[in-house]
Amino acid sequence: MSNTTPAGYEGTPLDKVENFHGNQLIYLDWEKHRMFCSPICVPVPPDAPFGIVCDDITPNAYGEHPDWQHIDWSEVQWTLDDEPFQPDMDKSLKDQGIHHKSVLRFYQPGLDGLEGTGG
């Protein structure tokens, strides 16, 4: 496809990490739970330990699902930006390669949504 942006034109990116008051954005998706329509976007301090994802962010986001009570973090499989990932709960997000606008997806085998429909 042709690119008709005039040569030499530079746009100003609106979502540089500097614009988020010391936070960075992460995106989270609980796979096979499409009752929650979309992945979510959350601002987090890059120095926070990974534990905030499991202890604060996800229970608030996903707690209403009947599957949530069966979440067992030791069983959960993670990907970080499409690569398999083993989080360290105590290490900071930044120190385990989670950057501004990283995508974290998690799935626990056996938890496949309402009536096993992915919902």
Next chain:
Amino acid sequence: MAKKLNLRDKYALMTRDLSWDPSYQPFEKLFPQMEMEGIKIDDWSKWEDPFRLTMDAYWKYQAEKERKLYSIIDAFAQNNAHLNVTDARYVNAIKLFLTGVSPLEYQAHRGFAMVGRQFPGVGAQVACQMQSVDELRHVQTQIHTMSHYNKYFNGFHDWSHMHDRVWYLSVPKSFFDDAMTAGPFEFITAISFSFEYVLTNLLFMPFMSGAAYNGDMATVTFGFSAQSDESRHMTLGLEVIKFMLEAHPDNLPIIQGWIDKWFWRGYRLLSLVSMMMDYMLPKRVMSWKEAWDMYFVQNGGALFEDLARYGVRMPKHWEVSVKEADRLSHETWNVFYNYGHAAAFNSWMPSEEEMEWLSAKYPETFDKYYRPRFTFFRNLEEQGKPFSNPTLPMLCQTCQVPMFYTEPDDPTTVCFRASEYKGDHYHFCSDGCKDIFDNEPEKYVQSWLPVHQIYQGNCGGATVPEVLEWYHLVDGADNAKYPFSPDYENWKKWKGQVAKEDDAA
């Protein structure tokens, strides 16, 4: 008395004869955007005007249509005809139209005025001028028609403010902003061809037939009043494409790229229409899937077969749109149910009877994927604690829709695509949206993504009530789940009243 001009002479005098060759300024300075996109036009006199319409005739026709329209609108108001719609849920389709579509008519008015100024050919200038005036007329007639509903229902009071601010309205807004910030040839390909010619039946037909099926004669009337304009616009769209393709062989790859891009952008925008058709109309016209099959796969397919002689092929990724047809409306409505508390209309769950209709229209997917989650939501509603998603969604950098679309071959897994550009990361809902970004990253790094803007502190505050206030949404009314909304309460009262009056008579 002067001799009356015959039609041919009159047409020549009132269109082509309005042109002149500049003598004080060089041509390039008068039409500075002619070269920037790489489109080559050697002879503008080859532009054909299929309607041969001159301005004097144009005013006469339009004035006649206005008189008819306004007399019907008056009658509608005097007869309290809003009470004749199927039920008050229907009115939410009109709220979506007023906040999401009517502002685009105004944008189209501006866009055609702009490109009419940029094109050097007088035939193109006249056609664009008429369309520009048409679009202004459309937005005015829509506002006047829908203002009647504003007296009785919530959510109609500040539509243009909402269009600029409310999260999902950034989808239609950014669609037009993208076209307006392109060059004139891309704008006219985007709006006249890709949208008006290829996809307009999928916007106008559902809203206007939906209005007719649901007893909203006011909206039907503005639809009729716009219809003859729309057919002129569609013809312009096709003529423009043929004119550019015939002008020079170098134009083909540029135009094909725009067709690919604007098909995909338009199709993503139509997600809103898909849910309107399948979920928001109490009396349904046809399913989204049936409409997509008829208007795009069959009619669009025939169009692209015709255009094959110019070397044009079907828009890239059109096959994905067919795979998505079985799930688009369900996935979209789920978004508006999840985040209904931040929407400018009421959302609800389908009744059992409506679920049967969905199941019959979508035998492959509805019961298998969507009925369980919608039944779960409905049960929560019945317990008086309707579900609201407590988070903010991830958005696509290009279309700005929440990333709800699922993988083309797997309806349970979100479709994630990403690009890295100048050290930053960007995310997309589809290959179509990723392609658009990758071709013009300097444009789309500037996307004003509502969720990110909220987190940057640019939308009135960090809490939902603050953001709703900044949107000018009235919490508890405009955004309530329908069974808990004042619109529903009022509707029941009014209909009870009407029944009593009928009994008395």
